[in-house]
Amino acid sequence: MEADYKAVGLKCGLEVHQQLDTGKLFTRTPSILREDAPHYTLKRRLRPVASEMGEQDKAALEAFQKGLYYIYEGYNDTIGLVELDEEPPQPVDNEALETTLEVALLSDSRIIDEMCVMRKMVIDGSNTSGFQRTMLVASGGSIDIGSKRLGVQTIVLEEDAARPVEKGDGFVRYRLDRLGIPLIELATEPGIETAQQAKEAARAIGNLMRRTGKVKRGLGTIRQDLNVSIAGGARVEIKGVQELDIIDEYVRREVQRQQGLLAIKAELLRRNAPAGQQFKPKDLSATFEKSESKIIRGSLSRGDKILGQKLEGFAKLPGFELQPNRRLGTELADQVKTKTGLRGLFHSDELPNYGITEQEVEAVKAELGCLAQDAFIIVAGPVEKAQRAIKAAFERAQYCFAGVPEETRGAIEGGNNEYLRPLPGAARMYPETDVRPIEVEKKTIEKMRKELPLTVEQRLELYIKKYGLSEKLADEMKLSNYARFFEKMAHEGADARMLAVLLLEGLTELKREGVKVEDADEDFVRGIVDVYMKGIINKDILLEFVKECLASGENPNEAAIKFKKDAVSHKEIESRIDELIGKNKELVQAKGSMALGALMGDLMKEYKGKVSGKVLGDLLRKKLG
Structure with a gap:
């Protein structure tokens, strides 16, 4: 049953992060991801620094306290010194900035007079420098999401982070190919009033950005962050929502989680459970000395400690379900995993289980001094980690007396979320002194305003009524990165249907065959259209011609001259087929039309690139008849 969002006081805002299909933001290296073996690796540790006011950012400090080191993978031919933080950043990529300005104009936002690049401290290893470069481009405005106009807070241009490829014991391995790819971040006001509106907003913002024709496509190229709170709760940021179809479910489940935490708070007050409980963990290693639990036995065999802590008045609360298959105990375990790297904890509501017996549970209760209304938690690990783990879980349990903590959480597949880190504060931002401020001239903005991309509705009408595309082709083209190029070429007189089929279907087919269609830039496609419109190449062999040009690297116009000299008539082909059938008389007599496959192989070898x-x-x- 859907919640009454007005009654629960839902406030929800959305941040959409979209990768741009341009060069990297602060270096002129290509923005491509690679799966081949890296050419080199390097190892670093990162440390937080105080802000200009002498304050430490909580999120950066917590990341540093994990004690991790970071391994970076790079390539000699596509990664430069900027990504390695070995030289200053280069000027902002102009195409990325222009695309961001277009998004701002499409959102009716106010473009900032002087744009200053800032450093945003990030100590999780995702940036080699320990900070992310970001620049406020515009503020204000609104977007039509269907059910309402949703206010825009900010539009930011920033660099994407390095790509995590492995998490090991004490380290994280990153690949530097993604570091520096431009990202547009559009943040809305907290005006989303229902879970369904969150989905509408995400779709509307994504479509608006795609209208520019300059965004990357595919998994991981667009990410949504949600900011959710309810009355009596707190603002929680949910990062990394990639599944647009269930973005509403992420809102529903966060509302459910906050309602659950408020219910726990109310229950603790009803029980008169004491707030401000003392942190007094006890070493339970001796209690479990003869345990049959594989987890406990394995930990003790490594010389680890088993620590326990009483939670006064928490009986049956660690098992309270906050989201499907996630309980308060899961929230406590998240703190252990995130802050220490240990795998989790045991709590009294799930025991006896995991090889821990009823007798051992009673022994733990006695050792910790638990009464009927109390609960307990247990962690196992190296002594220093175990001490930090039990403290982190205890402190999170004590926050139940306050209700919902403000924090950053990560999206889990299916709609749930888990703890990542504290909400960052203003202490993590400081100016980037290596990049000059940017001022965009008013005449440039006005020129861009006159050349803004068409709306989806305008495109469909133009493509179908003027250019004669089928509804299927028009629908595929309306938000394609080829749309604006298609419109320009069709306006100049190109065969619209041929061009649409080539861009939307032909190049896709060639890509599946392993052809490097990335080399088919606008100049190349212009050349293909030119030779087609001159009648040198017909539609039957167009794709073969494109394939040959891409394989050879030849200019289409030069290749067409050679192609014309080598052109083959149907009469010549028919004569060659007669010869082939004569040579394979027995095969044809035996199989008839079924001999087609064998004979086609010979013909394709002979006429490859000349005849489709x-x-x-x-x-x-x-x-063959």
């Missing part, structure tokens, strides 16, 4: 497979197949079928 469709033409050859049609002529061969005709001859």
Whole structure:
């Protein structure tokens, strides 16, 4: 049953992070991801620094306290010194900035007079420098999300982080290919009033950005962060929501979680459970000395300690379900995992279990002095980690008396979320002194305003009514990165249907065959259209011609001259088919039309790049009857 969001006082805002399909933001290296083996690795540790006011950012400090080191993988030909933090950043990529300005104009936002690049401290290893560069481009404005106009707070241009590829014992391994790819971050006001509106907003913002024709596509290229609170709760940031279709479910489950935490708070007050409880962990190693639990036995065999802590008045609360298959005990375990790297904890509501017996549970209760209304938690690990783990879980339990903590949480597949770190504060931001402030001239902005991309509705009408595309092709083209190029070429007189089929279907087909279609830039496609419109290449062999040009690296116009000299007539092909059938008389007599496959192989070898497979197949079928 859907919650009454007005009654619960839902406040929800959205941050959409979209990668741009341009060069990297502060260096001129290409913005491509690679899966081949890296050419080199390097190892670093990062440390937080105080802000200009002498304050430490809580999120950065917590990341540093994990004691991790970081390994970075790079490539000699696509990673430069900027990504390695070995030289200052270069000027902002102009294409990325122009795209961000377009998004600002489409959102009716006010463009900042002087844009200053800032450093945002990040100590989780995702930036080699220990900070992310970010620049406020515009503020204010609104976006039509269907059910309402949703206010925009800020539009920011920033660099994406390095890509995590492995998490090991005490380290994280990152690949530097993603570091520096431009990201547009559009943050809305907390005006989303229902879970469904969150989905509407995400779709509307994504479509608006795609209209520019300059965004990357595919998994991981767009990420949504949600900011959610309810009356009596707190603002919680949920990072990394990638599944647009269930973004509403993430809102529902966070509302459910905050309601659950408020219910726990109310229950503790009803029980008169004492707030401000003393942290007095006890060493339970001797209690479990003969335990049959594999987890406990394995830990003790390594010389670890088993620590326990009483939670006064918490009986049956660690098992309270906050989200599907996630309980208060899970929240406590998240603190242990995130802050110490240990795998979790045991709590009294789930025991006896995991090889821990009823007798051992009673022994723990006696050792900790638990009464009927009390609960307990247990952690196992190296002594220093175990001490930090039990303290982290205890402090999180004590926050139940306050209700919902403000924090940053990570999206889990399916709609749940888990603790990541404290909410960052202003102490993590300071100016980037290596990049000059940017002022955009008013005449530049006005020129861009006149050339803004068409709306989806305008495009569909133009494509179908003026250019004669089918509804299917028009629908595929309306938010394609090719849309603006298609419009320009069609306006100049190109065959619109041929061009749409080539861009949307032909290049996709060639990519599946392993052809490097990335080399088919606008100049290349112009050349293909030019030779097609001149009648040198017909549609039957167009794709083969494109494939040959991409494989050879030849300019389409130069390749067409050679192609024209080597052109083959249907009469010549039919004569060659007759010869082939004569040589394979027994095969044809035995299999008839079923011999097509074997004969086609010979024909394709001979006429590859000169005649399309469709033409050859049609002529061969005709001859075979």
